[in-house]
Amino acid sequence: MSAGVSVTGPEVLSGxxxxxxxxxxxxxxxxxxxxxxxxxxxxxxFAVLAVAGAYFLVPLWAAFRFSLAYNGTGWSxxxxxxxxxxxxxAPAIWLSAQLAIVATGLELVLMVPTAxxxxxxxxxxxxxxxxxxxxPIVVPPVVLILGVLAVAPExxxxxxxxxxxxxxxxxxxxxxxxxDAGVRALDVxxxxxxxxxxGGGWAVTVLRVLLPNMxxxxxxxTVLTVALVLGEFTMASLDLQQTxxxxxxxxxxxxxxxxxxxxxxxxxxxxxxxxxxxxxxGRRGGREIALV
Amino acid sequence: MTTVSSSxxxxxPGIDLRGGHVRGGTPVVLSELTCVFGSTVxxxxxxxxxxxxxxxxxxxxxGCGKTTxxxxxxxxxxxxSGRVFVDGRDVSSLPAQKRGMGMVFQSYSLFxxxxxxxxxxxxxxxxxxxxxxxxxxxxxxxxMVQLADRAGRYPHQLSGGQQQRVALARALAIEPxxxxxxxxxxxxxxxxxxxxxxxxxxxxxxLFITTVFVTHDQDEALTMADRVAVMRGGRLEQVGPPAELYxxxxxxxxxxxxxxxxxxxxxLTSAGRVSVLGRELGARGAVGGLGTEVDVLVRPEDxxxxxxxxxxxxxxxxxxxxxxxxxxxxxxxxxxxxxxxxSAKAVALSPGSxxxxxxxxxxxxxxxxxxxxxxxxxxxxxxxxx
Ligand SMILES: Nc1ncnc2c1ncn2[C@@H]1O[C@H](COP(=O)(O)OP(=O)(O)O)[C@@H](O)[C@H]1O
Ligand SMILES: [Mg+2]
Numbered sequence: 001m002s003a004g005v006s007v008t009g010p011e012v013l014s015g016x017x018x019x020x021x022x023x024x025x026x027x028x029x030x031x032x033x034x035x036x037x038x039x040x041x042x043x044x045x046f047a048v049l050a051v052a053g054a055y056f057l058v059p060l061w062a063a064f065r066f067s068l069a070y071n072g073t074g075w076s077x078x079x080x081x082x083x084x085x086x087x088x089x090a091p092a093i094w095l096s097a098q099l100a101i102v103a104t105g106l107e108l109v110l111m112v113p114t115a116x117x118x119x120x121x122x123x124x125x126x127x128x129x130x131x132x133x134x135x136p137i138v139v140p141p142v143v144l145i146l147g148v149l150a151v152a153p154e155x156x157x158x159x160x161x162x163x164x165x166x167x168x169x170x171x172x173x174x175x176x177x178x179x180d181a182g183v184r185a186l187d188v189x190x191x192x193x194x195x196x197x198x199g200g201g202w203a204v205t206v207l208r209v210l211l212p213n214m215x216x217x218x219x220x221x222t223v224l225t226v227a228l229v230l231g232e233f234t235m236a237s238l239d240l241q242q243t244x245x246x247x248x249x250x251x252x253x254x255x256x257x258x259x260x261x262x263x264x265x266x267x268x269x270x271x272x273x274x275x276x277x278x279x280x281x282g283r284r285g286g287r288e289i290a291l292v
Numbered sequence: 293m294t295t296v297s298s299s300x301x302x303x304x305p306g307i308d309l310r311g312g313h314v315r316g317g318t319p320v321v322l323s324e325l326t327c328v329f330g331s332t333v334x335x336x337x338x339x340x341x342x343x344x345x346x347x348x349x350x351x352x353x354x355g356c357g358k359t360t361x362x363x364x365x366x367x368x369x370x371x372x373s374g375r376v377f378v379d380g381r382d383v384s385s386l387p388a389q390k391r392g393m394g395m396v397f398q399s400y401s402l403f404x405x406x407x408x409x410x411x412x413x414x415x416x417x418x419x420x421x422x423x424x425x426x427x428x429x430x431x432x433x434x435x436m437v438q439l440a441d442r443a444g445r446y447p448h449q450l451s452g453g454q455q456q457r458v459a460l461a462r463a464l465a466i467e468p469x470x471x472x473x474x475x476x477x478x479x480x481x482x483x484x485x486x487x488x489x490x491x492x493x494x495x496x497x498x499l500f501i502t503t504v505f506v507t508h509d510q511d512e513a514l515t516m517a518d519r520v521a522v523m524r525g526g527r528l529e530q531v532g533p534p535a536e537l538y539x540x541x542x543x544x545x546x547x548x549x550x551x552x553x554x555x556x557x558x559x560l561t562s563a564g565r566v567s568v569l570g571r572e573l574g575a576r577g578a579v580g581g582l583g584t585e586v587d588v589l590v591r592p593e594d595x596x597x598x599x600x601x602x603x604x605x606x607x608x609x610x611x612x613x614x615x616x617x618x619x620x621x622x623x624x625x626x627x628x629x630x631x632x633x634x635s636a637k638a639v640a641l642s643p644g645s646x647x648x649x650x651x652x653x654x655x656x657x658x659x660x661x662x663x664x665x666x667x668x669x670x671x672x673x674x675x676x677x678x
Contacts, residue, residue, distance in 0.1 A: 190401040193368050194459075196388040197395040198415035198466055208414075212405040 060267070067261035079261035086258055092247035095160055099243065100229040103167035107175050107225045110168065112218060115179035116210055119188050126180075133176035136169050144169070145235040160241050167229050174228065175221035182217020186210070219277045227270055317344030318379045318469040318502045320365070325374035327360050327526075334360040335371070336526035345500040347493065348531075349513035352523035353549070358506040359398075361523075362474050365504065367391045378469060391470075394463030398475040400455045402447035408434060408458045409443040415466035433461040436495070453484035460492065464499070471496070471503040477512065489516055510550050514538070522546050544577070544661040547589045554595065554629045555664065558588040566660055571651050575660045587661045592618060592632040594655035599640065600648045607645040610638055621649055 070078040083089060118125050136144070148166060149157065156162045188210065195205040211218070236243040242250070244266060252259035320342040327335040334357045342348045350358045363369035365376055367388035375384045383391055402411050412430040421429070434440045437457040439450075447455055456476050463471060473492070477485040493516050496503050507513050513520045514534040521531040522545070530537060530546045541547035558568035558575075560582055566575040568588040580586065597605075597619060604623060611618045617638035619631045629649060633641070641647070 186404070187399055187401070190397050190399050191403065193363075193366075193388070193395070194397065194401040194403070194462075195414075196368070197366060197391075197393060197472075198462065199389050199392070199418040200414075201389055204418060209403050209405075213403070215405075 060264075063260050064264055067257055067264050070257050079257045080265065082258055083261055083265065086251065086255075088242060088247050088251070089262065092242050092244045095242065096230055096244035099160065099164050099167060100226045102161060102164040103171065103229050104222055104225045106164065106168045107171050108218065108221065111172065111175045111179055111221065112211070112214070113206075115176070115183050116188065116206065119180075119183045120192065129176065129180075133172050135173075137173050141170065141232075141234045142238065145238045149239065160239075160243075163236060163239050163241055163243070166235050166239075167225070167232065170232065170235070171221075171225040171228050174224040178221040178224060179214065179217050182214040182220075185217075186213050219280060223274060223277050226273065230266060230270060317346075317500050319344045319377075320470055320502055320504070321377040322361065322365060323375045323377065325361065325364055325376075326372045327357070327364060327369065327374075328372045333526055335364070335374075338374070338523070338526060338528055340521055340528060340531065342502055342504060343518075345502055346518045347496050347503045347505060347516060349517035349520045350504060350506045350523060351510060351513040351520050351549070352508065352529075354508055356523045357526040358508070358523055359474055360526075362395075362472050362504060362506050365470070366393050366395055366472055392466060392468055393470045393472055394466060394468035395472040396456065396459045396463050396474070396476040398478055400447065400452065400479070401459055402450075402455055402462070404447050407444050407446055408439060408450065411447070411458055412462045412465050414462065419466070430461075430465060433465050434458070436464075437461045437491070451484075452480050453488060456480065456488065457491075460495070464495075464501075469502065471501050473503065473505045475506055475508065478507075478509070485512075492516070514550070520550075522549060524549075540576075541589075541659060542577075544587075544589060544659060547659050552592055552630060554590045554592065555587040555661070556590055556629065557627070557663070558586050558660065560584045560586060560660075566658070568658070569649065569651050573651070573655070574657045576657050578660045579662070585663045587663050589659040589661060590651065590655060592630040594652050594658070595629065595631040596650045596652045597621070597631050597633055597637075597641070597647045598650070599645060601646060603646045603648040605647045605649050607641050607643055607647055609643055610641050612638075619647075621647055623649060 067079050068075050068077065070076045070082075114129075118129055145166060148162070152162055156165075191209050191213070192205055195209045200208065231245060232243070233245040233249065237246045237249070244262075248259045248262050248266075251262070322338060322340045322342075325335045325338040326333070336357075338357065338361055340348075340361075350361060352358055360369060364371045364374075367383070367386060367390075371384070375382055377383065378391070402408075403414065406414065409427070409430050412433050413426045416426040416429060431440060431443060434443050437460055439454055439457055439461070442450060442454060442458075447458070450458065456479075459476070476492075477488055480488065489512060492505075505513075505516060514537075517534060519531060519533050520537055522529040522537065524545050530542045537546060537550050541550060547553050556568050558566045560575075560578055560580055561567050561572055562582065564574055564578050565572055566578060566586065566588055568590075575588065578586070593616075605621045607619055608622050608628070609620045611620075612635060615635055616632045617635045619633050619638060619641055620628060621631060622628050631649060
């Protein structure tokens with residue numbers, strides 16, 4: 001599920017909604033085959049769309065349907081109503097939320113200055129960064145967490161925030177790519193020079209000039225990190241932390257309907273966050289910047 | 293900063309549009325600047341004086357160090373050695389944000405997240421000027437570049453020319469002592485470029501602000517500048533008013549980079565004299581002994597044509613250019629020359645016409661250079677065409 005979210009994230013943001021000028025009066029009123037925003041859907045296109053759609057939607061629909069069949073059959077929202085009072089639900093949600101906030105905060109503090117600095121001062125290091133930042137994808141999470149658990153100090157191991165640190169590492173490939181694209185879209189050298197010639201020191205230049213123009217990239221790095229934290233299972237379970245995903249898993253052993261309802265809810269919440277962010281990013285005049 | 297708020301509504305508050313009478317203009321001196329990047333020597337002992345209120349063009353081929361010189365002056369780049377003086381003060385160790393120089397860049401440099409007005413007001417905001425006055429001043433500057441009606445637009449909603457005008461207004465907003473322009477027009481199309489040239493020049497005169505204008509376009513340099521400094525390979529080749537550079541270039545490089553030049557074969561006859569096209573005259577830059585074969589540099593307007601049935605010159609093209617026409621003549625298999633002829637006379641000529649080419653009596657003391665192979669001539673003429 002989490003994988004589904006982080007994969008669809010960028011697509012939702014950069015959106016099929018922006019086919020410019022696709023809606024024409026003529027297009028809307030033509031008769032015959034299927035039309036979407038004035039474009040004729042040729043049969044094969046339609047087929048591809050249908051298959052891809054089914055691939056994503058059928059499991060979701062099945063899960064949703066299952067969550068409604070609380071007492072074995074029928075339609076009932078009871079699973080959702082009961083969710084809040086389930087044992088461990090609230091603490092798990094709270095833990096995941098904390099981890100998401102801490103990990104995202106650290107991620108941005110670490111990666112935003114890195115992206116700016118590398119582009120401004122170390123252009124030759126860009127390639128190295130592309131490679132280094134993809135390591136967390138290459139190294140399986142199981143290996144990562146076992147290695148960390150073997151060497152981490154006991155004090156840190158006793159808190160759930162070891163997990164937050166792990167998530168910071170895990171999210172580096174996603175956030176680097178988002179931020180790198182954001183900086184790339186700007187002529188950072190000229191913007192920095194312009195700001196400095198007008199009297200801007202470094203703080204002013206970064207806060208007033210660079211960050212506002214990286215808004216979309218920062219938002220997308222945020223969304224990707226949050227989605228990752230809310231969906232990560234392997235590390236959390238090996239670190240014996242009851243995060244939201246591990247809670248869903250454990251709880252599904254006793255009540256499948258409620259745990260699926262929880263999964264559906266988290267999917268819905270993540271989706272709302274994505275839409276919210278894309279609305280935020282699309283607002284105001286700023287230039288469109290490719291997301292990932 | 294001297295801020296004299298004028299009470300007239302039409303003027304630019306804080307910037308006196310008759311500036312010349314109020315501010316004296318600031319002299320700038322670049323002294324022995326050297327700048328080395330790894331194995332590249334971008335500047336190699338470059339010195340230059342810019343007078344108060346002067347518009348000086350830095351002209352030279354791509355890669356000769358113009359931008360580097362400007363960036364050192366602005367404080368973006370540290371020189372390997374050498375000093376920068378503004379108004380007699382050594383500013384070499386002052387960071388860019390403290391030099392108070394306005395700069396307009398080659399690429400579009402407006403802040404994409406701000407409207408035109410906010411871009412212009414940016415520097416004023418950093419100077420803690422209250423929002424009301426800031427707005428009024430920024431608006432007045434936008435009016436000055438004729439973009440008051442676009443104040444609320446974002447950079448991506450403006451054309452290239454408009455963006456550069458806003459950038460100019462933004463640079464002027466901080467009442468800089470020195471204005472620096474790094475090929476600000478090179479990304480624009482010809483018509484906008486010509487128009488902006490005039491606007492920049494007019495503004496600069498009115499504000500009497502010391503200005504360094506970098507360009508690789510000799511037309512731009514010659515038409516806009518009070519003086520032109522020609523650079524080559526990180527060094528200053530020659531500096532002077534446009535007419536002086538054109539009429540008496542000191543080096544073959546300047547001669548060929550500024551305006552159009554012909555290379556005619558000649559021979560040194562006696563000390564400082566050369567014989568060319570059947571005439572003997574005094575020459576500059578003559579090196580070598582008697583009888584040395586040399587190239588004599590002659591401008592198209594210093595040559596004359598006369599139709600002659602027995603002549604060896606063959607007209608290859610005639611290009612109408614208003615009062616004058618440019619006639620290209622092949623004197624021998626590997627020697628072509630360009631000659632400017634009054635258009636009234638040129639109507640008698642067409643490709644294939646046989647003509648005699650002579651030096652005009654106005655041609656005095658031409659520059660002489662080592663004889664180049666014909667290939668060298670072709671590449672030597674190239675910079676002028678850029
Ligand atoms: N930051 C830099 N690092 C390395 N080489 C540079 C740098 N800036 C300029 N150069 C080199 O210095 C020389 C002069 O560059 P520049 O001043 O930009 O020339 P111009 O503006 O006249 O075209 C060029 O050879 C260029 O490659
Ligand atoms: Mg340059």
